[in-house]
Amino acid sequence: MRKYAAMGLTAVLAAASFPAAVLADEADVKSVRIGAPYDPVTMDYAELNVDPATYIDTLISDTLIRSKQGEYIGGAAESWETSEDGKTWTFKLKEGLTYSDGETPITSEDFVYAAKRLMDPEAGHYNAESGYILENGEEYYAGECEWDEVGIKAVDDLTIEYTFKNPQYESTFTSTSLFAPLEESFVDSLGTEYGSSADKILTNGPFIVSDWVSDSTMTLVKNENYWDADSINMDEMDFKFNVTGDTGVDMMLADELDFVPTGSAMQQQTLTDAGFESSKYTTSYRCLNINHAGKTEETGLFLGNANFRKAVSYAIDRTALCASVMTSDEPANRLTAPSEAGVNGTFDEEFEYEGWPASADVEKAQEYLNAALDELGKTADEIPTFELLCYESQGSIDVLAAVQDMLKKNLGIETTINSQTIQVMVSNAMSGDYDFWYGGNSLEIPDALTGFLSGYTSAMQSALRGYSNEEYDKLYDEAIASPTIEDRKANYFEVEKFFCDNTLNLILGWTDGGFQYKSGYTGFYNTVETDFTYLDFAE
Template sequence: MKKRLSLLFSLMLVLSVFLAACGGFNKKESAGEKTGGEKKANVPQELRVNINTEPFSLHPGLANDSTSGTVLRQTFEGLTVIKDGKPELAAAEEYKVSDDLKTYTFKLRDAKWTNGDPVTAQDFEYAWKWALDPKNQSQYAYQLYYIKNGQAFNEGKAKAEDVGVKALDDKTLQVTLENPTPYFLELTAFYTYYPVNSKIAQKNPNWYKNAGPDYTSNGPFKMVTWEHNNKIVLEKNETYWDAKNVKLTKITMSMVNDPNTELSMFNNGELDWAGSPTGTLPTDALPQLKQEGKLHVQPIAGTYWLKFNTEKAPFNNVNIRKALTYAIDRKAIVENITKGEQVPAMAAVPPTMFPENKEGYFKDNDVEKAKEYLKKGLEELGLKDVKQLPPITYSFNTSEAHAKIAQAIQDMWKKNLGIEVKLENAEWNVYIDKLHSGDYQVGRMGWLGDFNDPINFLELFRDKKGGNNDTNWENPKYKQLLIDSQKEKDPEKRKQMLKDAEAILMDELPVAPIYFYTNTWVQKDNLKGVEVSGLGDVQFRWAYFE
């Protein structure tokens, strides 16, 4: 997941998608053809960053969080990679598209896994079908629903051999889609679309749980050390097909879940990069860092929101959800707590994707309206006053910023509505398991765009039991709009369908948007070539020290 930008950046993102849809993807250009400057022999090419916490999973088919994604983007590679906002050829060296825009045929380049095995089309087919197999419970299986019969297989209505991905030979992968998907090449850069060494995985189902000879990857770096809850060490992958253009020889990823410690490590020369998208800076330090000219701020396509478990009282009542959503002062949160130039969010989809909808769907801190909805909700629940509401617990993963935001919202709900709220925190792996299992009432979460299209934010809530939904909310009209939008060839009509869907989402509010993200970080002056995308993820394959 990631952070956001200005109107100029919004226009750049829109333009990049337009170019990709209209042939802006250069079939002959490989990711390795664009490189940073040359390193100097006397400058160690060893990067040190912080990733806050233990990754949820380092299996591409199971990962579903930004921490895991940060590691996987350095160690694995999909058919394409995103560079300067556009997909470029990576594991694939060329591709063809059928006249109906539904069948892609990829020719793989000669590449090897870190153990020397060749990377084959069968490895891609295996990985994608593995993620879709319902027995593997991939939270991101829905990202593969664009593939013909992908959803049907995941829901037990089709067989694996019916899925539209097939290795024609070792170097040829044929993919058939349900519908023309103009952003499909962007999708193939996302980690759920990464290959897995099928030989290793079939022999050892636990291959991905520790560093070692079985943890094979095909990206620019290989994992050599994984000290759980302490650090991960990556080294340059000398078997990588474009190794000559990879400058860094080593990346050390610490797991320090304290922003103040992270900043101190940077100031003491123990880190070369501090802050997002890999780590976190202390919010209280941001104004001073900005004044000193050290702070980098980049708006990104992502939304910080609260998820309501709509099957647990009182959040099974839409008016209670509206009351709590409207009673939040977002402006105060971004100005007094986060301090990273975030933008208050009264919509789910970031303005980089819907730039014309800057005002959103409701007013910030609309306490009078919130009280009206609270009164209506209490009546519908047969309650006389807020004291009769079931106990409410607000959950969040351990973090200084999340704790401050939770405390502020707790105070707002008490002051504005008279509602008492208990706060509960847990470490990331425990926390995300609780959300996915429905063991919560209201919990913070963020969503950073996986690809540059509004549907990426909206499809989260398409299906009640969708992989990353967690709210248990589902609306038939909303669902149908998203399904129909996938078949609509007119871009403006499709866009309106997605806007109509967001309007439904923001009327029923299974989530309460809080702000649109920014990335904030500091870095060593001589560190160059780090690629932070408009979606907020980071690539170190082009990084180097002058």
């Protein structure tokens, strides 16, 4: 916590055109300094696409429902009702809500406008696909129907109704891009400039962007007009950008930061030895993606065989990879990561399971390989050479070199590494021009059904995965149509078991994220990112 002169801080806020009442006459200001790897570039909900933006937008926006220490509470919504099938949700907004200027009222039409702007086919917004969950959302974006056919409508000034393709849950409505309001006249007056600087943002959340120096810093101050301002403990949050690796360690040791993103194992140990605390969560999967159709007909014959894929999986020592070349990861032994939510706790506690061993099982790998060769009518010397595609970074190449050695040593399988620029790598992956592709997938809420796992359905069949299976489709469709979160998790588990039993993807590790921080901070909460909304500091 740092101390500021009330006069100086008030002058800064006044210059930024914010109400003088914010932090005025305060002798002590609760403030925190948080490091971030890069500048968000924009705080336009429709365009958010980098990590700092995703947790900063939680601070400056209020969606219909908020997560408060893992409990779902009303944000802009006072109450809500859902249909028996979970597809129609009706929200009643709190009365008297305003944007951060304390004057402009928030109505249900603001939520409709925000969704329509997000899904404008001509705008091509980065997050437009998030609206596909609405009834006729995808059809509208494709130009196949009119806006009034999309599943969203303002019933009256304080009532809004959503209709979805599939059942939804409270976690859905914490999404900023689709369920936060925007003031139409303000946003339209700025056009594509909206969200690009502190004076071009008008939001409704717990904090306000008071100052933003591009590619350097961003300062948030408490929004005294927020409906739950009494629960917000911090007066100011200072984000410092371009903080990575040793730079972050040095800034923590020099007392220039209070929170720094988790670094390498060595960097973590340096800060731990210096007395800093750690908060860890899982951000994504690190995968060796499989092209089930193969780069060539010859490789596709083998990659389309489940026993061959299992042989490859069991031959890879994930524990060794994470100890040597994937040091920011935990070795994965199933699809679902340790920090992913279940119904009341974590998913892996509620649904215990091991999809494959974290360390190599060479004997089992050879058994699966022999079974595959019998099924295919092939001999070991007929196994083709497979291509391992990756980004041209040394880190990616090192991971694939280690995998290459394991497959050669444990199964006698030959591979080549094809490292490419990011553009070429993505192009090759999307067109199916690879056998194995080293990449990642972000974790999603409430689970991977809405994104990662949908890519394996026949409806989404593409050259990227090259996979189609009627049994998988049936399990997936049942899970995505689950009317309750309890049903969703149980059905999701069935999808996970099929995914692992048939080795649809080689998940190597769960990538760790999180922060190291000074002792005394409480109130922040981790899911697939960190929520600093209720951060506090105990003297």
